Amino acid sequence: MVSCFEKKQYSERGNCDCFHFGVFMDSRIGHAAYEPAIYSIHSISDLTPHEKLFRIEIPDAVDFRHEPGQFVQLSVWGWGEAPISISNSPTRKGYLEFAIRHAGSLTGALHQMRPGSKIGLRGPFGNGFDVNRLRSQNLLLIAGGCGLAPLRSLIQYCEDCRDEFMDIRILYGAKTPHDLLYKSDLAAWMESETFDCRIIVDFVAPNHGYSGKIGLLPELIPPLEVEAENTTAVLVGPPMMYPFVVEALRKKGLDDERIMVSLERHMKCGIGKCGHCAIDHFSCCIDGPVFLLRDLQGTEWAG
Amino acid sequence: MKTITCDQFHHFLYSIREDFEIVGPVILHDGTLSLGRLTAEPLALFAGRIPFRFTSLFFPHSERLFAMSDEYRFDKSGSSAKPLLVVGWRAEDLEALEFIDEFFRTGFRDDVFCDRRQSSVVIGVSGRCGVNGEFCRISEGKCDMELIYDGKHFIMAEYTENGRFLSEKIVWGEETDSLEALLQESRALRTPEREILQTASQLLMRNQVDDDFWAEIADRCIQCTSCTNVCPTCTCFDVYDMRLKRKIERYRMWDSCQMSGFMREASGHNPLASQSDRTRRRIRHKLVDDLHRWGRMTCFLCGRCDDVCPTGIGMKAVAAEIVERFG
Numbered sequence: 001m002v003s004c005f006e007k008k009q010y011s012e013r014g015n016c017d018c019f020h021f022g023v024f025m026d027s028r029i030g031h032a033a034y035e036p037a038i039y040s041i042h043s044i045s046d047l048t049p050h051e052k053l054f055r056i057e058i059p060d061a062v063d064f065r066h067e068p069g070q071f072v073q074l075s076v077w078g079w080g081e082a083p084i085s086i087s088n089s090p091t092r093k094g095y096l097e098f099a100i101r102h103a104g105s106l107t108g109a110l111h112q113m114r115p116g117s118k119i120g121l122r123g124p125f126g127n128g129f130d131v132n133r134l135r136s137q138n139l140l141l142i143a144g145g146c147g148l149a150p151l152r153s154l155i156q157y158c159e160d161c162r163d164e165f166m167d168i169r170i171l172y173g174a175k176t177p178h179d180l181l182y183k184s185d186l187a188a189w190m191e192s193e194t195f196d197c198r199i200i201v202d203f204v205a206p207n208h209g210y211s212g213k214i215g216l217l218p219e220l221i222p223p224l225e226v227e228a229e230n231t232t233a234v235l236v237g238p239p240m241m242y243p244f245v246v247e248a249l250r251k252k253g254l255d256d257e258r259i260m261v262s263l264e265r266h267m268k269c270g271i272g273k274c275g276h277c278a279i280d281h282f283s284c285c286i287d288g289p290v291f292l293l294r295d296l297q298g299t300e301w302a303g
Numbered sequence: 304m305k306t307i308t309c310d311q312f313h314h315f316l317y318s319i320r321e322d323f324e325i326v327g328p329v330i331l332h333d334g335t336l337s338l339g340r341l342t343a344e345p346l347a348l349f350a351g352r353i354p355f356r357f358t359s360l361f362f363p364h365s366e367r368l369f370a371m372s373d374e375y376r377f378d379k380s381g382s383s384a385k386p387l388l389v390v391g392w393r394a395e396d397l398e399a400l401e402f403i404d405e406f407f408r409t410g411f412r413d414d415v416f417c418d419r420r421q422s423s424v425v426i427g428v429s430g431r432c433g434v435n436g437e438f439c440r441i442s443e444g445k446c447d448m449e450l451i452y453d454g455k456h457f458i459m460a461e462y463t464e465n466g467r468f469l470s471e472k473i474v475w476g477e478e479t480d481s482l483e484a485l486l487q488e489s490r491a492l493r494t495p496e497r498e499i500l501q502t503a504s505q506l507l508m509r510n511q512v513d514d515d516f517w518a519e520i521a522d523r524c525i526q527c528t529s530c531t532n533v534c535p536t537c538t539c540f541d542v543y544d545m546r547l548k549r550k551i552e553r554y555r556m557w558d559s560c561q562m563s564g565f566m567r568e569a570s571g572h573n574p575l576a577s578q579s580d581r582t583r584r585r586i587r588h589k590l591v592d593d594l595h596r597w598g599r600m601t602c603f604l605c606g607r608c609d610d611v612c613p614t615g616i617g618m619k620a621v622a623a624e625i626v627e628r629f630g
Binding site for chain 1: 368369371375377406407410411412413414415538539540541542543544546551553555558560565566567568569570572574580584587588591592593595596
């Protein structure tokens with residue numbers, strides 16, 4: 001059997017981008033394989049009761065280039081390292097934004113930090129959303145919960161390069177109105193003529209005053225008119241969301257070549273060595289986190 | 304090719320002790336066969352297979368990735384350790400080493416592994432060097448030098464510049480050309496276990512092994528993680544920080560896919576939530592996934608997991624059961 005390094009079978013543009021380390025080394029920060037570069041947190045703002053937005057300024061002298069959907073390994077000294085999605089588009093240069101939920105000890109320590117605190121960054125890593133495949137397409141950009149964090153980088157990219165795409169629809173679902181990330185961005189996208197942005201929440205506390213749609217994210221799909229032959233869907237969200245959204249998209253005629261998913265795994269190294277993000281023969285950190293659904297056929301990706 | 308006696312070889316090792324850190328099989332005072340430094344006692348080159356990973360010399364159980372001061376400066380003080388010279392690799396161990404060399408070098412270069420590996424010298428041992436003189440397969444490469452035992456002498460086969468460099472330093476020994484008969488004997492060794500492994504791999508690839516089978520094997524697993532701890536091709540690790548006075552040190556430590564929290568994320572999502580999933584992964588990873596990714600199965604039948612598993616579900620045992628039930 002020929003090794004898939006030789007076949008480059010994962011995606012058409014070749015996930016093997018990441019196997020030519022030398023070529024991309026220039027645009028990565030961090031030294032050696034495991035030493036991060038040190039940055040100060042520029043600002044911190046609350047997104048929800050559980051999520052904060054951290055902003056890091058990247059000096060002009062640093063040639064940092066990323067694709068929408070890529071991630072970095074973020075170090076909190078004494079607490080280790082965690083994979084965090086980059087939340088801003090590469091078209092918005094000079095800074096990086098990360099929307100981070102307080103979910104464990106490392107993110108808990110991060111939430112205690114103040115502007116000026118030092119963190120470590122390595123990256124960017126992984127394959128982002130394949131913008132070449134999305135160009136000249138109608139887009140269905142679908143996020144659940146924290147999935148809006150990586151998807152926002154693509155939404156901003158679409159906003160900044162609007163002419164490259166046809167109709168763009170954003171579907172976003174969260175548990176409650178409190179849990180909606182990027183509320184001001186969402187309000188702007190809903191007002192904007194650039195996007196058709198629809199929001200849904202699972203439930204609303206009595207007397208909350210929320211007047212939007214209540215239900216589950218897949219419910220937003222059936223009412224849409226979708227031209228399957230020139231539409232591509234991009235999905236980012238919790239694992240339990242995928243089977244239902246994929247089923248709804250298939251009913252709209254989208255095949256597995258037209259569905260792109262970004263998968264959540266806990267990468268410990270980001271460079272395909274530690275084994276924690278393995279999905280059968282894929283390493284999510286170097287072959288993903290964004291995959292074309294076609295490439296995941298026969299694997300345990302939805303586990 | 305030169306021949307050399309075991310005593311002469313040890314004389315040679317003692318003569319280069321200043322230049323190399325020499326490691327190989329040793330017998331501890333309680334009779335345990337282990338890996339250790341060369342001491343006044345000769346290495347135990349005929350005492351059988353060491354029960355744990357030979358590859359741990361280059362990918363140790365725990366190692367520092369970096370240290371950083373509280374002023375955010377990396378501690379660049381390099382180790383001045385002598386290069387490692389490791390004697391006693393069997394053919395299966397060398398195949399495992401060849402794989403993890405490729406694994407850590409391909410794509411993103413793992414400089415922590417590669418730096419340690421780069422300066423090392425690896426010497427294999429084969430031929431009639433089994434515990435009772437049984438024949439051990441000749442590797443015919445994959446190391447700097449191989450010592451092939453013909454029952455009386457080691458015949459030295461050098462495969463790299465490092466090997467030739469060492470060989471030139473050996474002043475004893477006679478030239479011989481008697482390797483051909485040993486090579487033929489080695490190549491004629493039957494490998495029924497490899498055939499079983501290949502059949503099991505094909506059955507797994509064709510999805511002919513059902514979920515009930517994995518549930519049954521998983522029921523027998525006590526999650527001791529011995530199998531992954533001794534496996535020479537297991538490379539999974541976890542990363543953690545140590546907070547010390549005025550500095551932090553980041554380490555990596557072997558991790559095991561057989562532990563319930565191996566893939567668990569902070570959100571609670573766990574792609575390997577059940578022991579059945581984890582057992583399936585342990586076997587499939589070596590027999591199917593690595594075949595897809597690396598072009599070869601990554602179980603080289605060293606048999607350590609079978610030896611160490613308290614409930615009899617090592618790789619060879621599970622592969623045999625797969626073939627028996629689904630073949």
